[in-house]
Amino acid sequence: MSQATSPTSVEQLVDRITAGTEQLLRETAPNGSAGxxxxxxxxxxxVEEVDDLLETIDFERLPDAVDASALxxxxxxxGLPDAIREKDLDVALDLSTIRDLIELRELWNTVDISDFLQELRQLKTELEDVVGPDAFDSTGDSEAAAEVRKFVDxxxxxxxxxxxxQEAKKAAKGARNGVIDGHSKFENLYESTQRGPGYAGRKPVSKNPTAVSSVPYGPLPASVSTRVSTVxxxxxxxxxxxxxxxxGRRWRTVAERP
Structure with a gap:
């Protein structure tokens, strides 16, 4: 999930790995044959598709999606000694409890699902160009792989x-940004009309000495009622x-966010 905040250490590491791999491949190409x-x-x-896929993940929130106590x-x-000797991970892994490991709500808040699936399909297409279209057809007989497929299903x-x-949230966010922008412009206009003569701008310019503006002077005070919500x-x-x-006044802090 692409974020406007500064990259995390994990994101920086991923960027360095992908950039280094890309540079190594580009340096190799000119000296090789056409093949x-x-x-x-x-x-x-x-490499580019892997980078695009990783951009759909918010690595800052990723640890929240995993229950470390269940690892x-x-x-x-x-079974570790036998797994190493026999080179069979099924001997040492028990992924039947993987559902207890993943916090689904946090996982959905961490990954942009639509973009992730789109990038995953594109990555599979690029991988097929390298390893062939039949490379993903075999399901294998690994128990660990079977448990992962069962979890996905x-x-x-x-x-x-x-x-x-998530898609509805994106649409709502776009509409809300428009409202926030309009609110900001309205307040600037409101403040500009409060600078006339009279009682600190409250009394309008008029030949009627008893005329008083019905618009309350100044913004509402930043009291608890404007800072706290029970919703x-x-x-x-x-x-x-x-x-x-x-x-209340919280729209200002939202408008200031990148």
Whole structure:
């Protein structure tokens, strides 16, 4: 999920890896044969798609999507020696409890699902150009892979619902930004009309000495009632977090965000 904030250490690491890989491939291409150059170009396309895919993930919030306390349950410590000797991860991994590891709500808040799936399809297309179209046809007999596929199948409906809510949230955010901009312009206009003569701008310029503006002078005080709301932060049963509530003077802080 692309963010306007400064990149996290993980994002910086990913950027360095992808940039270094791209530079290495570009330095290799001119010195190779035509076949090598073609292969390098295909690998560069893969690197670019990987970078685009990772941009759909908010790495700052990613740790919130994983319950670290459940991680030890995925590894069968008694099976580690056999797994290393037999080169079989199924002996040491037990992914049947993977559902306990993933916090789905936080996962949906971390990944832009629609963009992720789109970039994933494009990445698969680029990988097929490198390893061939049949490389993804084999499902294999790995128990770990089977558990992952089962988990994905179980959360598909939830992911679809979350993706729809994400798209609705994007649309609402665009409309709200327009309202915030209009509110800001209105307040600037309001303040510009309060600078006339009279009682600090409240008394209008008029030949009628008893005329007084019905518009209250000055903005409302920043009292508790304008800073606190009892409306719940999130919508019950929603798959993704709602946009921050705007009330009282809070629209100013929202407007100042990048």
């Amino acid at each position: 090598t150059r073609a292969a390098v170009e295909e690998l560069l396309d893969v 030890p349950n995925l590894i069968k410590q008694d 179980d959360v598909k409906a939830d992911a679809t619902n979350a993706a729809l809510q 719940p932060t999130n919508v019950r049963h929603a798959k993704v977090d709602a946009l921050p509530r705007i009330y």
